[in-house]
Amino acid sequence: MYRYDTYDHRFLAERVAQFRDQTRRFLSGELSEDEFRPLRLQNGLYIQKYAPMLRIAIPYGLLSSTQLRKLAHIGRKYDRGYGHFTTRQNVQFNWPRLEDVPDILAELASVEMHAIQTSGNCIRNITTDHFAGVAGDEIVDPRPYCELLRQWSTFHPEFAYLPRKFKIAVCGSQTDRAATQVHDIGVHALKDASGEVGFRVLVGGGLGRTPMIGHVIREFLPRQEILNYLDAILRVYNRFGRRDNKHKARIKILVKEMTPEIFARQVESEWERIKGGPATVPDAEIARLAEFYVPPPYEALSGADAAFRAALADNRGFGNWVRQNVFPHKVPSYAAVTVSLKKTGVPPGDATSDQLDALADLADAYSFGGVRVAHEQNLIFADVKQAALLALWGELKALGFATPNIGLLTDVICCPGGDFCSLANAKSIPIAEAIQRRFDDLDYLHDLGPLAVNISGCMNACGHHHVGNIGILGVDKNGQEWYQVSIGGEQGAQAALGRVIGPSFAAAAIPEVVAGLIEVYVERRHEDEQFSDTVHRLGIEPFRQRVYAPAH
Amino acid sequence: MPRLIKDGAIVEDRWTLVRETGPGTLPAELPLIVPLASWNAQRDALRARGEVGVWLPPEADWEPLASDLARLPLIAVDFPQFSDGRGYSTGRLLREKYRFGGELRAIGDVLRDQLFYLRQCGFNAFAVRADRDLEDALRGLADFSDSYQASAATPLPLFRRRLAAPQSRASPAREARR
Numbered sequence: 001m002y003r004y005d006t007y008d009h010r011f012l013a014e015r016v017a018q019f020r021d022q023t024r025r026f027l028s029g030e031l032s033e034d035e036f037r038p039l040r041l042q043n044g045l046y047i048q049k050y051a052p053m054l055r056i057a058i059p060y061g062l063l064s065s066t067q068l069r070k071l072a073h074i075g076r077k078y079d080r081g082y083g084h085f086t087t088r089q090n091v092q093f094n095w096p097r098l099e100d101v102p103d104i105l106a107e108l109a110s111v112e113m114h115a116i117q118t119s120g121n122c123i124r125n126i127t128t129d130h131f132a133g134v135a136g137d138e139i140v141d142p143r144p145y146c147e148l149l150r151q152w153s154t155f156h157p158e159f160a161y162l163p164r165k166f167k168i169a170v171c172g173s174q175t176d177r178a179a180t181q182v183h184d185i186g187v188h189a190l191k192d193a194s195g196e197v198g199f200r201v202l203v204g205g206g207l208g209r210t211p212m213i214g215h216v217i218r219e220f221l222p223r224q225e226i227l228n229y230l231d232a233i234l235r236v237y238n239r240f241g242r243r244d245n246k247h248k249a250r251i252k253i254l255v256k257e258m259t260p261e262i263f264a265r266q267v268e269s270e271w272e273r274i275k276g277g278p279a280t281v282p283d284a285e286i287a288r289l290a291e292f293y294v295p296p297p298y299e300a301l302s303g304a305d306a307a308f309r310a311a312l313a314d315n316r317g318f319g320n321w322v323r324q325n326v327f328p329h330k331v332p333s334y335a336a337v338t339v340s341l342k343k344t345g346v347p348p349g350d351a352t353s354d355q356l357d358a359l360a361d362l363a364d365a366y367s368f369g370g371v372r373v374a375h376e377q378n379l380i381f382a383d384v385k386q387a388a389l390l391a392l393w394g395e396l397k398a399l400g401f402a403t404p405n406i407g408l409l410t411d412v413i414c415c416p417g418g419d420f421c422s423l424a425n426a427k428s429i430p431i432a433e434a435i436q437r438r439f440d441d442l443d444y445l446h447d448l449g450p451l452a453v454n455i456s457g458c459m460n461a462c463g464h465h466h467v468g469n470i471g472i473l474g475v476d477k478n479g480q481e482w483y484q485v486s487i488g489g490e491q492g493a494q495a496a497l498g499r500v501i502g503p504s505f506a507a508a509a510i511p512e513v514v515a516g517l518i519e520v521y522v523e524r525r526h527e528d529e530q531f532s533d534t535v536h537r538l539g540i541e542p543f544r545q546r547v548y549a550p551a552h
Numbered sequence: 553m554p555r556l557i558k559d560g561a562i563v564e565d566r567w568t569l570v571r572e573t574g575p576g577t578l579p580a581e582l583p584l585i586v587p588l589a590s591w592n593a594q595r596d597a598l599r600a601r602g603e604v605g606v607w608l609p610p611e612a613d614w615e616p617l618a619s620d621l622a623r624l625p626l627i628a629v630d631f632p633q634f635s636d637g638r639g640y641s642t643g644r645l646l647r648e649k650y651r652f653g654g655e656l657r658a659i660g661d662v663l664r665d666q667l668f669y670l671r672q673c674g675f676n677a678f679a680v681r682a683d684r685d686l687e688d689a690l691r692g693l694a695d696f697s698d699s700y701q702a703s704a705a706t707p708l709p710l711f712r713r714r715l716a717a718p719q720s721r722a723s724p725a726r727e728a729r730r
Contacts, residue, residue, distance in 0.1 A: 005714075007698065007710060007714070010697060010698070011696065011698070011700075014695060014696050014697060015696075018695045018696075022665060031665075035634070035663065035665070038634075038635050039665055121635070121637075148711075151700045151710070151711070152700060152701060152709075154700055155669075155696065155699055155700065155701075156700075156701055157640065157668070157669035157670075157672035157673050157699065157701065157703050158637075158640045158641055158644055158669075158672075158673055158703065159637070159640075160637060160640075160669055161634070161635050161636065161637025161640065161666075162637055227709075235641050235644075238637055238638060238640070238641045239638055239641050239642075243636060243638075273649065277702070278702040278707055278708050278709060278712065279701070279702045279709055281711065282711075282712070282715065284715055285711040285712075285714075285715060288711075288714075288715070
């Protein structure tokens with residue numbers, strides 16, 4: 001992964017000093033709450049329901065074991081011994097003291113980490129495919145470009161006070177595992193007919209209050225022009241995006257109001273002016289960044305490991321886990337393993353400091369010291385020898401991280417919700433748990449196949465409920481917590497937004513509502529049809545009728 | 553006489569800022585910074601008076617006048633709230649697209665913690681909010697020693713300078729690469 005040089009280290013040290021002084025001035029009353037707010041947000045610090053919340057950036061989801069140990073240490077020393085991985089490949093601590101945050105940032109800086117621009121109306125953490133560099137369907141490894149964008153977006157002087165937050169996702173595979181169509185900008189790395197790497201650029205996707213799928217505004221952008229082009233998009237948005245209404249300030253609203261065609265024309269005209277200018281990226285820089293992502297020293301192993309095959313045949317639990325949690329690797333004798341943070345009874349995405357330390361050790365032992373964060377709130381060991389899978393499974397089981405449910409109904413994507421977040425209308429974690437408890441039969445889950453249940457505690461949609469096959473949104477009804485259910489959402493290359501099935505439900509009803517939806521699917525599905533396929537074929541009516549039918 | 557930060561130092565401000573766009577007579581003494589609307593209404597007369605600058609509100613559609621504005625000795629950009637970032641793009645466009653070479657001044661809710669980015673975007677004068685200490689604000693310009701991006705104040709992005717000076721740049725350590 002990328003290693004900081006003297007420049008990167010210096011910037012980070014300067015940032016920590018800057019924020020330390022800003023915190024001091026806030027605590028002494030020199031800075032007002034309103035003046036401090038954007039400054040602390042751009043360092044990841046929220047003032048939450050019970051305590052501050054610090055969101056730490058994990059640039060494009062890559063962590064070293066050293067960094068993971070540092071997170072464990074921070075959880076232990078400054079928090080309550082656990083952290084929460086988010087849907088944007090970041091990690092959050094829910095109980096730090098405001099006064100301690102500069103020290104936490106200094107600790108992070110010592111391992112090349114930070115909380116820069118993890119919140120606020122600026123360019124947020126760049127996210128990507130958690131299988132980048134190892135997926136068999138990869139066309140271009142997105143990581144060097146993600147690092148290029150990380151540096152470009154970090155402390156970008158022109159775009160620190162945008163109308164609203166700004167999220168960019170990059171993918172380089174046929175399967176979009178980075179939800180690029182529901183980002184402010186989606187970047188698809190690809191190759192043209194002559195094999196030259198470039199980008200397809202999408203603009204104006206997003207979830208939140210007004211969910212939208214992004215529009216392609218350029219089919220092929222030469223790779224050297226990416227920063228010029230992004231500057232052009234951001235400049236049009238910064239100048240003309242709405243600032244009169246927070247709920248209409250995202251770029252998707254501007255693109256919609258202008259129409260994608262006119263928006264694209266403005267971007268292209270600005271790009272025309274700055275094309276080939278100083279921010280044009282020389283291939284030498286791309287090559288320099290690519291050096292950080294050369295493959296690790298894989299052992300040359302031939303074919304499938306015999307012991308691995310035998311274990312698959314003999315051990316049903318191991319077989320289930322391999323089937324569900326192990327992803328094929330472009331190097332045939334290796335595999336990518338998803339560490340499930342979705343054990344029933346544990347808030348989705350949470351891990352304790354002791355668990356993080358244990359995972360760091362496993363990363364060193366099994367995966368060249370690397371860990372990744374998936375936007376589905378799980379962790380990944382991307383480079384595990386097939387012959388070591390059985391041993392790793394044993395270790396993960398002992399830690400409670402081997403629930404064989406990746407992609408299944410119980411792999412719930414879930415925001416922290418009303419238990420922690422001051423924006424939430426309703427709790428989300430107990431809903432996730434109630435669903436997980438209702439569906440505890442693994443065979444049944446496997447029979448259902450891939451099924452994404454996504455839960456958000458409010459309109460801001462951190463739990464990506466719009467793109468869940470079943471989406472659940474917490475709403476406030478006369479001061480009470482209710483839940484609106486939508487179906488048919490989809491992430492990935494076929495991204496689609498779910499449709500609300502009808503009036504909202506009380507929390508206690510949700511497991512049976514989900515069960516009713518699934519019954520309809522099971523009864524009516526065609527062979528090879530996944531849940532959303534059935535919804536798209538039948539429409540929502542049969543599902544609606546089932547869950548709103550009067551009780552007999 | 554009020555003071556402001558200009559070219560990295562605290563100096564006396566000779567200019568009178570006229571905030572109101574009403575029909576009243578503009579002050580007789582020069583130099584003056586007048587609203588864009590006044591400039592549009594009385595351009596020839598104002599130009600004849602000599603040292604006159606213009607200030608732009610963030611929503612102004614100023615680009616059609618840019619070649620004219622770029623010949624002024626001073627352009628001020630208003631920040632009604634420091635969190636309204638439109639002026640940063642205005643600054644870069646004036647400097648980089650229209651080659652404005654005069655004084656580019658930030659006015660309004662101008663505070664220490666925004667000065668570094670403002671300077672990167674081409675501002676060289678900062679009329680810091682009157683209730684704030686200028687000495688303190690001046691420190692904001694030194695928050696960072698460099699930046700990753702190309703901008704009005706740093707014409708070459710860091711990656712170009714890194715390529716030119718390879719000794720200071722990172723090389724991937726084998727044990728950490730992935």
